[in-house]
Amino acid sequence: MKIACLSGKGGAGKTFAAVNLAAVAGECCYVDCDVEEPNGRLFLKPEGLETLPVSSLLPGFDPGLCTGCKKCVDFCRFHALVYVKGKPMVFSEVCHSCGGCYLVCPTGAVREEPRTIGMLELGRHGDVSVITGVLDPGEASGIPLIREAVKRAKGLSILDCPPGSACPVMESAMDADYCLLVAEPTAFGLHNFKMVYELASLLGKECGVLINKQDAPYGPLEDFCREAGLPILERIPFDREAAECIAAGEIAAEKLPRYRELFTRLLEKIGGGL
Amino acid sequence: MKIALPLDEDRLSVCPVLARAPYFLFSAGGEESIEENPAAQAQGGAGMQAAQFLVDRGVTVLITPRCGENAAEVFKAAGMEIFKSANKAAADDLAAYMEGKLEALNHFHGGFHGIR
Incomplete structure (x- = not known):
């Protein structure tokens, strides 16, 4: 089963959710599809690294x-x-x-010539197989890299998608069985959340919502989810301890029992690994 | 020698953009003609599409307020000369070019991707 973590807005908590889900899932794959700025590895600190170059095809002419x-x-x-x-x-x-x-x-007269655009970094964090797509600086499109990264996802896989709702997000979520939409309860967050929900719906994906950084419920987001029939699976409050974990490059679910419980519950609700 | 200029909707003024200009004015041997720009509504790659159009028309001199990097690369490969527009009316730019009053354009911008 592939679970894609999406959010229209950057900074909503995709990587936080994806890394923590992977940390409680036992044997699984974590795939960082945010190839322009992959940062899941800052928390998962994969060991036994190997790298594979990835290329895209460019026409050459005789x-x-x-x-x-x-x-x-x-x-x-x-x-x-x-x-x-x-x-x-x-x-x-x-x-x-x-x-x-x-x-x-x-x-x-046309031949297709491979041109290196980045690499896949493969490593392990305990039971988690960590697959990171890393796009070379200056490259315009990371799509072939995302495709290669997702291809390597086996068994229960958490796909940490790029922000937004454009081509790289579509490529990342295309093969997912479930889309976890990470929402920030603000006007800006809701605007971009609606865009990524529209994309997930177009792709025909089953969706659920994780609200992050909530101080109080944000009415318009609650209304939107209710009207769309979108289940709100969990809510994460503003939390200094979680923020300190993130700032220290640590995984909240490995440090704080309440996060281990929250993400285990979340995974059960999504149906991963069960 | 064939001169080209991007034209605005009124078909008289120089258009501030090149690749998505609605029309091009061509001038060769004292004869002028106006053609629609096939790249005006392009979803992407307007610079290259417009450049291909101008190259195919055999343009040797381009007068424009601005030009993107990709299109400039095509014009360079085609050996086209590029001058900076200095007038609002296309006719004034043509006259200024004939009098040798236009300067070469040597600043080329990155893409605007349809944003004016």
Whole structure:
């Protein structure tokens, strides 16, 4: 079973939830899909690290075979190809590696060349297999890296997704069996929460809500969840001790019994590992 | 020599953006023509699409208020000269270019991604 931790807004507590869920789940995988700034490893401190380079495909052209028909240029909906002075130019940061140019070329002048964009870091934290996607600085798209990271998730897996509700989030949550939506009870938090809920609904995912950093229930969020039929699974209050754990790079569920209980309960409600 | 300028909706003023300008004005051998910009409504990659359009039209001189890095790379590969627009009306820019009063554009911006 794959559980995706999502939140429209950054800083809502995705990594806090994902790391703590992994810590109480026993034998499981924790996958950091937030490849632009993976930080679950700061808490899980994986040991026995090995790294694997990950590449994406970029078109290359054989000038001897290219007839200048521009079928590839016309096909590319991202406009990553421009035909100038008898040869195609590629804008790698615009290319989505769809392979379309390779398929439409009538003379076989296009080949796909791998280009390293980052790495997977594999290690262990006790029973938890920690998979971290790390995108190279300056790379525009981490999608192939997220795809490789999620592919390695076996058994009960907690997917720590990127913030927002755009392509990288969709890629991270696409194969999930359950979406845990981490909500911040503020107007801004609710706005972005609605966006990520819309995405999870479009993907046809079963969802539940974890409200984090709550001082008092936030009416509009409560109303939205009730009207959407979204179960609020747990609520985490503002808590100095939890904040101190996070600041020290420690896992609340390993230090504070009430968090071990809360996340164990949460996992049971989601149905993971049962 | 073929000159191109991005044109605004009124088909007279220079458009402040290049890749998503609604029209292009072409001037060659004293003859002027206006064509719609196929990249104006592009979801993404407007810079490259507009650049391809101008390259395909055989433009050798581009006059524009601004130009993105990606499009500039295409123009450079095509050997196109780029000058900075200094007038509101496209006709005034054309006249200024003919009199050698326009300066080369040598600052190219990162993407605006459709935000003006």
